[in-house]
Amino acid sequence: ETCQLVTVVEVISGTLDITNKCIYFVSDPQDKDFIPWYPIDFKIQHSQLREIHPRRYNMSHTAMEMFLVDRSNHFINFTSKKSLHRIFSCILQLDAPNLIKGSLTQKPAKLVQSLGLTQKWVKREITNLDYIMQLNTISGRTYNDLNQYPIFPWILRDYSSDTLDLSKPEVFRDLSKPMGIQNPDLEEGIALKYEEFEDPVMGKFHYGTHYSNATTVMHYLVRLEPFTSLQIKLQCGMFDHPDRQFFSIPNAWRITYLGSDVKELIPEFFCLPDFLRNINGYDLGVTQSKIVVGDVILPKWASSPEDFIRQHREALESEFVSAHLNEWIDLIFGYKQTGPEAEKAMNVFNKYSYQENVDLHNIEDEKIRRKLECLINNFGQTPTRLFSEKHPTRLQQSPVRPIKTGTGVFGGKSQALRPTAIWRPEDLCTSYAEVAAAPVVFLGTPSRQTKALLTSNETLVTVTALGVANVHVWLPYSNGKQSHPFTLQPDLNPSKCPCLGGPFDKDLHISSHLFALSSNKLLLSAGHWDNSFRTYSLEKNKMVARTTHHTAVVTCMAVDRLGTEDLLITGSKDTTCVIWKFSKHDPPSRPQQTLYGHDAEVLCVDISSELDLAISGAKNGTCLVHTIRSGQLVHKLRPKKSCEIRHVAVSSTGVMVVYSVGSRSTAAAAVKSCLHLYSINGRLLEEKKLNKPLSTIVIVDKWIITGNEQGVLTFRDLYSFKQHNALDMSASIHSISPVLDYQTKLCTHLLVGLHNGKLIIVSPKDPSSVT
Numbered sequence: 097e098t099c100q101l102v103t104v105v106e107v108i109s110g111t112l113d114i115t116n117k118c119i120y121f122v123s124d125p126q127d128k129d130f131i132p133w134y135p136i137d138f139k140i141q142h143s144q145l146r147e148i149h150p151r152r153y154n155m156s157h158t159a160m161e162m163f164l165v166d167r168s169n170h171f172i173n174f175t176s177k178k179s180l181h182r183i184f185s186c187i188l189q190l191d192a193p194n195l196i197k198g199s200l201t202q203k204p205a206k207l208v209q210s211l212g213l214t215q216k217w218v219k220r221e222i223t224n225l226d227y228i229m230q231l232n233t234i235s236g237r238t239y240n241d242l243n244q245y246p247i248f249p250w251i252l253r254d255y256s257s258d259t260l261d262l263s264k265p266e267v268f269r270d271l272s273k274p275m276g277i278q279n280p281d282l283e284e285g286i287a288l289k290y291e292e293f294e295d296p297v298m299g300k301f302h303y304g305t306h307y308s309n310a311t312t313v314m315h316y317l318v319r320l321e322p323f324t325s326l327q328i329k330l331q332c333g334m335f336d337h338p339d340r341q342f343f344s345i346p347n348a349w350r351i352t353y354l355g356s357d358v359k360e361l362i363p364e365f366f367c368l369p370d371f372l373r374n375i376n377g378y379d380l381g382v383t384q385s386k387i388v389v390g391d392v393i394l395p396k397w398a399s400s401p402e403d404f405i406r407q408h409r410e411a412l413e414s415e416f417v418s419a420h421l422n423e424w425i426d427l428i429f430g431y432k433q434t435g436p437e438a439e440k441a442m443n444v445f446n447k448y449s450y451q452e453n454v455d456l457h458n459i460e461d462e463k464i465r466r467k468l469e470c471l472i473n474n475f476g477q478t479p480t481r482l483f484s485e486k487h488p489t490r491l492q493q494s495p496v497r498p499i500k501t502g503t504g505v506f507g508g509k510s511q512a513l514r515p516t517a518i519w520r521p522e523d524l525c526t527s528y529a530e531v532a533a534a535p536v537v538f539l540g541t542p543s544r545q546t547k548a549l550l551t552s553n554e555t556l557v558t559v560t561a562l563g564v565a566n567v568h569v570w571l572p573y574s575n576g577k578q579s580h581p582f583t584l585q586p587d588l589n590p591s592k593c594p595c596l597g598g599p600f601d602k603d604l605h606i607s608s609h610l611f612a613l614s615s616n617k618l619l620l621s622a623g624h625w626d627n628s629f630r631t632y633s634l635e636k637n638k639m640v641a642r643t644t645h646h647t648a649v650v651t652c653m654a655v656d657r658l659g660t661e662d663l664l665i666t667g668s669k670d671t672t673c674v675i676w677k678f679s680k681h682d683p684p685s686r687p688q689q690t691l692y693g694h695d696a697e698v699l700c701v702d703i704s705s706e707l708d709l710a711i712s713g714a715k716n717g718t719c720l721v722h723t724i725r726s727g728q729l730v731h732k733l734r735p736k737k738s739c740e741i742r743h744v745a746v747s748s749t750g751v752m753v754v755y756s757v758g759s760r761s762t763a764a765a766a767v768k769s770c771l772h773l774y775s776i777n778g779r780l781l782e783e784k785k786l787n788k789p790l791s792t793i794v795i796v797d798k799w800i801i802t803g804n805e806q807g808v809l810t811f812r813d814l815y816s817f818k819q820h821n822a823l824d825m826s827a828s829i830h831s832i833s834p835v836l837d838y839q840t841k842l843c844t845h846l847l848v849g850l851h852n853g854k855l856i857i858v859s860p861k862d863p864s865s866v867t
Contacts, residue, residue, distance in 0.1 A: 101171070146163050151171065156455055204482055208483075254395075306449055338383045527856070668697075689726075717737065745794065
């Protein structure tokens with residue numbers, strides 16, 4: 097079918113072909129080189145399809161957006177509705193095992209119901225940010241069309257205080273009202289204008305502009321390409337006037353509050369600090385008040401763009417926003433979007449911004465169609481309505497729920513971890529069991545085993561320095577007469593404990609880096625003399641695969657615990673890293689991507705499919721960041737000279753923690769161990785020199801938890817490295833593993849493996865002591 101590939105930069109004409117194996121887009125010859133470094137044509141295997149959503153383009157229902165398993169997407173517009181329906185019919189007949197066909201066949205409002213998104217949000221199973229983003233996607237908002245860019249709310253009104261106190265309701269914007277009437281003094285005038293004035297073309301409306309359009313997106317993102325070039329093109333070869341530029345967050349709110357603007361925000365305000373910096377040094381001019389337009393001026397309570405994003409994100413997830421976000425959803429996606437309720441809420445815009453009022457494809461007069469197309473492109477488009485009734489409110493944040501009682505090997509009253517709690521020593525209790533006769537160098541649970549009210553036994557795996565794996569019976573939430581945070585039955589029968597293959601390479605230090613546990617209960621081990629890594633089935637209690645791909649010893653491995661894909665990354669003495677994918681219950685056999693760039697032995701790795709990011713640290717002190725999807729090297733980090741990178745970890749929010757120590761060479765022995773914090777784009781945010789070297793590191797929510805050879809378990813703030821507390825484990829710590837909830841991916845318990853063969857389980861005490 098003849099079609100157009102819609103991108104944020106350009107619209108490319110071409111054809112879409114569907115075969116029994118793949119979907120192909122082939123651009124027209126004249127468009128092939130419009131971005132020389134970017135391949136336009138693409139091929140999609142049927143197994144790569146995840147979701148396909150119908151889309152509008154220029155208010156015509158002639159488009160679709162394909163979302164793939166690897167999180168890439170393509171926006172395709174067709175010449176007519178008939179062409180689109182033919183494509184849909186062909187796709188529904190495909191053997192596409194990963195395709196959620198409801199995304200293609202159901203209307204947006206029905207799709208929200210069938211996916212249960214609202215119920216998940218009400219029950220606090222997904223975050224406010226995730227819920228808003230999913231509503232945007234289902235309602236037709238996309239990053240590929242600036243006129244339909246995702247919409248996020250202004251949530252704060254306090255941009256002048258020295259500190260941001262989220263416990264005060266007065267710091268928040270009124271989410272029940274549109275941006276145009278945040279100032280109560282404006283309501284009477286806007287209501288009067290609506291009653292007395294009706295435009296002959298655009299009808300009656302409260303506001304002459306819209307809360308989201310292409311100009312708004314370029315306004316906010318002018319410091320980043322391709323939006324810089326897009327604004328210059330829009331302004332006939334120059335930047336917009338300095339006084340109209342986005343140069344200050346407090347000023348942007350002030351203009352809106354005074355009634356000069358009705359813009360809402362975009363997702364970047366909650367996740368991308370780089371758009372607030374003029375990193376390319378553009379000359380954006382000087383305002384009439386002599387302000388040089390460079391980096392965006394931040395609120396007083398934000399010390400840096402990263403700090404602003406962090407606090408702004410916390411505000412979005414705050415109790416006040418959680419309690420009132422449903423009111424904003426009613427305005428943007430719900431029953432107050434159109435009709436009498438929109439009039440009452442003073443939420444009526446240009447009639448051509450609503451899809452029910454226009455379909456350009458059915459307008460035969462070329463002049464009228466071009467005029468309306470220009471009007472829509474300049475004004476904006478209202479999202480598809482998803483709710484016809486009042487949106488339900490979110491359940492209030494409750495204290496940690498009491499765990500059902502049970503009988504286990506540990507005594508004492510305790511509760512599941514609440515990840516937002518402050519981890520203070522007086523709020524935590526520790527229990528232990530002797531699970532091995534040798535140091536416990538690795539421990540873990542399958543990342544998707546724990547459920548809210550689990551009633552069946554699960555698996556907890558420990559591996560000793562001798563390479564012996566112990567499989568224990570583990571029940572995080574017990575049922576019985578006594579109050580316990582879990583039940584654990586240690587497996588201490590040596591005859592049943594599998595030994596992980598032959599001898600390890602004699603030059604390797606046996607540590608947690610050499611082992612990984614997948615969500616489908618496969619235990620993997622590295623460090624073997626034959627350059628292989630080995631896969632053991634916990635259910636079959638035997639080795640099921642020996643995989644050799646690296647040309648030298650595999651020195652480290654890690655699985656993606658927070659993502660939706662079962663991915664494994666391995667690093668080796670051959671200086672490469674390889675990404676593998678699990679297939680159901682089968683071990684990884686074919687490499688998905690080989691990552692190059694190191695010129696020394698790789699010592700540590702981590703991976704996040706959600707962020708399309710793999711990070712690796714080497715013996716010569718270099719740290720590389722690659723994309724998973726394309727294997728492209730995007731950042732090379734060098735924290736210090738003459739050091740080794742011993743640990744790397746990436747958080748769900750995109751910050752990366754790197755731990756470096758002095759090289760083993762005599763000349764560099766004096767280099768202190770150090771923690772480094774980097775943004776997802778490679779900017780150094782924080783450094784912390786340490787007096788004692790660390791043996792293991794994990795990130796849990798907004799905390800970095802470390803262990804050392806002195807047996808001290810330390811809890812630090814992820815963004816400042818400020819130490820909040822420390823627990824003495826009385827023996828060297830070799831491994832730390834968080835236990836994650838099946839649905840929320842939040843930490844419920846903390847497992848600690850010690851040199852003396854003991855397993856420590858950390859959990860909070862009485863919920864009343866947790867703040």
